[in-house]
Amino acid sequence: MKAILTICRIELGRILSLKPAFAVLVIASIIYAAFYPQPYRTEALRNVPIAVVDLDGTDSSRELARRVDASADVAVSAVFPDEVSARQEVYSRNLYGLLIIPQYFERDLLHHRQSPVALYADASYFLVYQRISGGVTAVAKAMGAEVETARLIAAKVDPVLAAAAADPMPLTAVPLFNPQGGYATYILPAAFVLILQQTLLIGVGLLGTYRNDEIHGELAASAGPAAVVAGKLLAYLILEAFIVAFYLIALPYLYNIPRLGTPLSIFTFALPFVLAVGALGLILADLFRDPLTVQLVSAALGIPFLFLAGFSWPTEAIPPFLHALATLLPSTSAINGLVAVSQLGAPITDVRLPFLTLWTLATIYIAIAILLESRRRNTEVTS
Incomplete structure (x- = not known):
């Protein structure tokens, strides 16, 4: 146990003294936390600019354009x-969309006929297309329901029944765990784990x-391969205790991400995530x-790693072979679990x-790291 603690102390000192390692483990973590979430802070697109071609020029067509402009998602x-000019x-x-209100729009509505409007939206950006x-669509449906309700009331139908007939199944959408329906709330918790x-x-x-001669020299006789690996992993756990708390507890408060986990x-x-990644890093170094x-x-x-993680590209769309390969990466299971634990x-x-x-991954990677450390020692002894 003493050898493990000694190696842990030495490894922590190396993290602070070796500039490349300190830059990646500490400085890079701070830089990522400061700059990576900035493009997503607005959460959702608002007021996407579009054009309107009003071929009718009536009160009803202008009312439709006004309501579209008043919506949170679209701006005329x-x-x-x-x-042609639009x-x-x-x-x-x-501009990213084009709404065409046809001629005789109001006349068709007054004669109880359908008066379809045409919408052309830029689908090369799926978020822009979705918003437009x-x-x-929401404005058109709401205005259409109002027109139908007014028609039924004019036909002496009870106003309550008229409203129900125009919209018999009103939908109330409640976005669980993402109240703003934003992209940042979806992407950032998974990105933080990655x-x-x-x-x-x-x-x-x-x-x-x-x-490091202090570990591989003076302690080589008293500390076996398992102790060396355990001491290093303990050092990484101590360091990551602060970084994990910063990323998964502090940053969600800072960026107003839902946080229901303890x-x-x-x-x-x-x-186990830190242990698995730390052991995998030791294997990578060897x-x-x-x-x-x-x-x-x-x-x-x-x-x-980003695409195999299953949040930037749906897991269901990943081929089975690649999905099985992704299971070998700690981030794949960690994203699914940590997001559910911390956010949900x-x-x-x-x-x-x-x-x-x-x-399981931590156990396998730690065992491999110990075997590689043992092989390295045998190679040094024979040479």
């Missing part, structure tokens, strides 16, 4: 007399490529043994599958 930035603005990307189509993995993986890999449940789930190679390999794997307030029993998967 220009009104054109014809479709299209040019859309093609120039000055959703905003205009950042924790990448910084720890690269930092531990860099530490392992710099030989610190105890978060730390409980994060324990396989490549060069700081530059570790950095290049880790950087190259960053994007695949799920107890550990509800996420036992990813929790047990992380413990």
Whole structure:
């Protein structure tokens, strides 16, 4: 036990003294926390600019355009007399949608006939398209229900029955765990876990490529391979206790992300995650043994890790082989579990599958790290 604590103290000192490792494990964590969430702070798109072509020019058509402009999602930035000039603005990307109100719009409504409006929206950006189509559709449906209600009331139907007939099944949508329906609330909790993995993986890999004579020399006789690995992992756990608390407890408060989990449940789930990533970093260092190679390999794997994690690309759309491969990455199970625990307030029993998967990965990676440490010692002795 004394050897483990000694190695832990030495490794913590190396984290603070080796500039490459300190830059990745500490400085990079602060920089990511400060800058990565900034593009998502507005949560959802608002007031996406569109054009309106009013071919009717009546009170009803102007009322429709006014209501669309008053919605939170869409802003009518220009009104054109014809479709050709409006299209040019859309093609120039000055505007992102085009709403065409047909001629005889009001007349058709007064004669109880359908009067369809045309909406052209830029679908190259799915968030923009979603906002435009959703905003205009909601306004059109609401105005259509009002027109139908007024028609029924004019036909001597009871106003309550008329309102029910125009909209017999009103829908009340309640976004659970994401009250604002925003992208930041969805993406940031998962991205934080991936950042924790990448910084720890690269930092531990860099530490392992710099030989330390104090550990591999003076303590070699008294501390076996298991003690060396255990001491290093204990050092990483102490460091990550602060970083995990910063990312999964402090930052959600700072960025107003829903947080229903308790610190105890978060730390409980994060324990096997940190152990698995730390042991994987030791394996990475032993396989490549060069700081530059570790950095290049880790950087190259960053994007695949992002897509295999299952939050930027749906897990259901990932081929089974790649999905099985993704299970070997601690971030895959950690994202599913930590997001549920910290953001949704799920107890550990509800996420036992990813929790047990992380413990399995931690056990396997720690065993491999011990074997590699033992092999390295045998190689040094024979040489």
